[in-house]
Amino acid sequence: MRNAKETFMRGVFFAAACTSVLAVALICIFLFTNGIPAINEIGAASFLLGEKWKPSNDIYGIFPMILGSIYVTAGAIVIGVPIGLLTAVFMARFCPKPIYKPLKAATELLAGIPSIVYGFFGLVVLVPFIRDNFDGNGSSMLTASLLLGIMILPTIIGVSESAIRTVPESYYEGALALGATHERSIFWVVLPAAKSGIIAGIVLGIGRAIGETMAVMMVAGNQARMPAGIFKGVRTMTTNIVIEMGYAAGLHREALIATAVVLFVFILIINLSVSLLNRRNLNGGN
């Protein structure tokens, strides 16, 4: 009797463990069966490389959106990575004890703020600021990059800080003993030793930036045309989906799902590289 119960519960646990596999399978099946036919119908080349997105004329090229996602993400990386990395160094190596706790709590709060609040902040503060001080109407690639740069800070800070902390103290002490200053020891010895962990953090940040939807939609301008400059509006793959899904039908709707397929493939590549990096970390640690 007891044995039967044990076996039954073991089965329950096993079944629960299978849900994530099932979920990924379902997501793949539903996205691909709804998206791939559209790609076939439009033609893979003219879908991926087409420079015009005009649903009213049945022209579906998502190249502008792919470029938009890449540019905005690159901008976020340019802004977020140096600040995030330096803040991580500050928190791991420079921070006086009393202010460490509030700073840590602050970065956790940054991570917890809903993206819609970030987007709203961008809309009411960043957009007018860019409009008044630079070219254009404020809703631009630059604004989106700035906002995303802030949004990926907690990811980069968190991962980099723990990577820096796992570097053995003897590395730092050895560098000091050879006559290097505190700063030089950290930047030339500790940081290189934490490199693969830091890169994993950056790649995670890229994943977040590509996948972000609501905040980007509120500040990027969302014109579905080729990106024309950092003060001009852009549309990313994510915003393309969320803006038009509400009223799309037929091939238009399928083309949007196909956009999600392309996005999904981007994310899979990024995830794969993170897990490869992490695996190398583990091996290096042993």
Added chain:
Amino acid sequence: MEAIKQFSSSSPDKEAINKVSNREKMKAYLRNPLSFGLFLLVIGAGILTFGVLICLVGYILLKGIPHLDPGLFALNYNTENVSLMPALINTVIMTFFSLLIAAPLGIFSAIFLVEYAKRGNKFVNIIRLTAETLAGIPSIVYGLFGLLFFVTALGWGYSILAGAFTLAIMILPLIMRTTEEALKSVPDSFREGSFGLGAGKLRTVFVIVLPTAVPGILAGVILGTGRIVGETAALIYTAGTVADIPESLLSSGRTLAVHMYALSSEGLYMNQSYATAVVLLVIVIAINTLSGFIAKRITAR
């Protein structure tokens, strides 16, 4: 040689063995302008990060708190009061049902991975890989999947239920991972003691291991709550944007984050948007404090 005794203060875990005065420090920096530059950069970045956060939170609070008038908390939404109360109630309902689905699945999965699965099992690797994949999928892709599967294929329509299932899948990896960590941190001697007293595996798991791991699991669940509260993109096309308290699980209802999106995109109710942002921020800060408090209890043990 002098470099050795120059800097000592910063490593937070250690007592300074060779403390130097600030003047000596400055003198050393003058000989090492590069180090001084790096020092300034690092300090600057810390201040910038902190500053951005204070700006963001401060700005929202300053602009929003004056607009928190009683009409916002009326039970019914209309264009005159633009009440956020129905959305707040929907958020609670949504959180409850998402957790009801995700928490048992996540905790049981973690139990399987930690307590039952054999080391080096291929299937365990597959589960880990899929959980990692789920954690990285953008929320709009979840939204589309929810629309295709729960709303259309299963015929639930725009509903709380479709939204809750979509969000449950979204937070599943989070709960799984934190529970796994919590279970792993339970010392093996607990399990051995329990087995030694003649308890079976199941009893050991439920009576000994799980209660010990509760704070860790709770921290994960709270993190999941935070994500549910903040989610917008995955809900627009699954739970819909109806601004009322739903009559049943199959009717549509907007959560607070979706409510805020709707308000700010209409552009008519900016003041109410600020106020809603304040409520969202307060919830997030409360959730963070709570999880921090629980985390502290874990380390206190």
